[in-house]
Amino acid sequence: NAGVTQTPKFRVLKTGQSMTLLCAQDMNHEYMYWYRQDPGMGLRLIHYSVGEGTTAKGEVPDGYNVSRLKKQNFLLGLESAAPSQTSVYFCASSVGITLGEQYFGPGTRLTVT
């Protein structure tokens, strides 16, 4: 039982490049989330999904897109990376009923130069 996994662990992009972060969970959770964590800012929600085929905007969605084609996977895309998107990205999942009990992945450290 791997829980929540994220790939890649590290990535360096140049401004304007695109990339996709992959999140996978094996707990059959309905809800999945993408956060970014910056020093002094705390975790901020980018997008989330309440089930397969659904997505919704969080607190800081601009510059990101997401897709949830399969229940176990949640993809985060950056179409044209900007230095302001340098951050650590965390994926999380939850059963749905008690939304605060979220299970987090190990994170992806992204640097945009």
Place this chain on the structure above:
Amino acid sequence: EDQVTQSPEALRLQEGESSSLNCSYTVSGLRGLFWYRQDPGKGPEFLFTLYSAGEEKEKERLKATLTKKESFLHITAPKPEDSATYLCAVQAFRTDKLIFGTGTRLQVFP
């Protein structure tokens, strides 16, 4: 606007020296308050959920309490392995989302 403020930002304790971390919150209709632990280079790990004022939860050396305006995470006789950043988050009834504080970085020295 829902808001979470944690204090202190950093706390250094000697092993065995008990202390408390504070989480002050402003939210319209609290659904739940959550504590997480985050080790360096890792994702947050869920610790506790508190739903109503007066509620308490315990796990090993940690005890979380809740009032109408704040929550405390009490650490009794801490050990070096308790060193981590502790995050507090709130959720309102009207939203699915968690609002996180910026955390308290705890260091426990032998």
